[in-house]
Amino acid sequence: MEKKTIKNESSDETFLDQALRPGRWNEYIGQKHIKDNVKILLSAAEERGHIPEHILFYGPPGLGKTTLAHLIAKETGKQMKITSGPAIEKVGDLASILTNLAPGDILFIDEIHRLNKMVEEILYPAMESGVLDIIIGKGPSARTIQLDLPPFTLIAATTRVALVSSPLRSRFSGGVFRLEFYTNEEIAEIVKRSSKLLNTELEKEGLEEIAKRSRFTPRTANYFLKRCRDYAQVHKKNLNKETVKSALGMLSIDEIGLNSSDRKFLEILIEKFKGGPVGLKTMAAAMSEEEATIEEVIEPYLIQLGLLERTARGRVATVKAYNHLSFDIPENLQNKLL
Numbered sequence: 001m002e003k004k005t006i007k008n009e010s011s012d013e014t015f016l017d018q019a020l021r022p023g024r025w026n027e028y029i030g031q032k033h034i035k036d037n038v039k040i041l042l043s044a045a046e047e048r049g050h051i052p053e054h055i056l057f058y059g060p061p062g063l064g065k066t067t068l069a070h071l072i073a074k075e076t077g078k079q080m081k082i083t084s085g086p087a088i089e090k091v092g093d094l095a096s097i098l099t100n101l102a103p104g105d106i107l108f109i110d111e112i113h114r115l116n117k118m119v120e121e122i123l124y125p126a127m128e129s130g131v132l133d134i135i136i137g138k139g140p141s142a143r144t145i146q147l148d149l150p151p152f153t154l155i156a157a158t159t160r161v162a163l164v165s166s167p168l169r170s171r172f173s174g175g176v177f178r179l180e181f182y183t184n185e186e187i188a189e190i191v192k193r194s195s196k197l198l199n200t201e202l203e204k205e206g207l208e209e210i211a212k213r214s215r216f217t218p219r220t221a222n223y224f225l226k227r228c229r230d231y232a233q234v235h236k237k238n239l240n241k242e243t244v245k246s247a248l249g250m251l252s253i254d255e256i257g258l259n260s261s262d263r264k265f266l267e268i269l270i271e272k273f274k275g276g277p278v279g280l281k282t283m284a285a286a287m288s289e290e291e292a293t294i295e296e297v298i299e300p301y302l303i304q305l306g307l308l309e310r311t312a313r314g315r316v317a318t319v320k321a322y323n324h325l326s327f328d329i330p331e332n333l334q335n336k337l338l
Helices: 013-020 032-048 065-076 091-099 117-128 184-197 204-212 218-234 241-250 260-271 280-287 291-304 319-324
Strands: 055-058 080-084 106-110 131-136 143-148 153-158 175-178 308-311 314-317
Touching: 013 184, 032 055, 032 065, 032 175, 055 065, 065 080, 065 106, 065 153, 091 117, 091 131, 117 131, 184 204, 184 218, 204 218, 204 241, 218 241, 260 280, 260 291, 260 314, 260 319, 280 291, 280 314, 291 308
Parallel strands: 055 153, 055 175, 080 106, 106 153
Antiparallel strands: 131 143, 308 314
8 A cells, every 4th residue: 555644744633634534445444344334335326327325324423434424435436515414504505505416426414413403304305305395485475396406325424313313314225324432453453554644653562552542432543643643753752652651641641541531530439429329410510510521421431441330329430440540449339339
């Protein structure tokens, strides 16, 4: 594979993210189940001479939903128009986007769960029948006109699939696919590939150190790689294990990927509330954080690592949490987890 070099004078993080994005299926690491299904869908559509069916990707941030959409566009050789749910405020916004599509184009809508409900109603016939129903005028003089749209493929992404209405979900005839978290081995492969694209020499132990702290998420891994590269460049050091540990230490990232907010949550839970159980409102008040931030940002990774449990009575710190933060384990901890 030809080595791509990122020029040092460019400081645009968006440009770097685009450069690190895989350009072919064989460069996309992980999500094998989704790749296999999508490749069959695209191949079958191509053989029939049809456009691919509409697809919805969902899962936590940073797992590659947008990357998959870009890959589909590249593999099919089609143009992709990109927008997001909050950006389409009015029916006229959607009508403008749809009527400007060329036949076979791909429309990518990120965070589709934030789409206005009035706009969503207009999207249904566009997806099913390729027509756009627009009401002109008000009251008794109002009339509906129907515009034929060029055939297109809608690819949507969301981090909160439960907020996507059932009628909208059912119209993704190509499939609704959930992206899974990556293994440390897959993350290591991604970091290895990214370091080559960044023209950065990364030692194996340093690579493994980044991978195990990356919260099983490629976007986080690439962010850590870029910050470690910056640290090594400024301090004139090789990018080895010790350099990576020092760089991530400055970011308050510990050996299992917890950040300062994660550790603060566990410390408050153990020290102030004796490990729990404690309710969400109480934890939010104790941390001076919003409930949504705790529930959607902090807790999922702690639960995934087995450091936290949500019981019927509230949040409880596990044995692993006590061990990780070097606290003494209480005798009654097992009863709290019941």
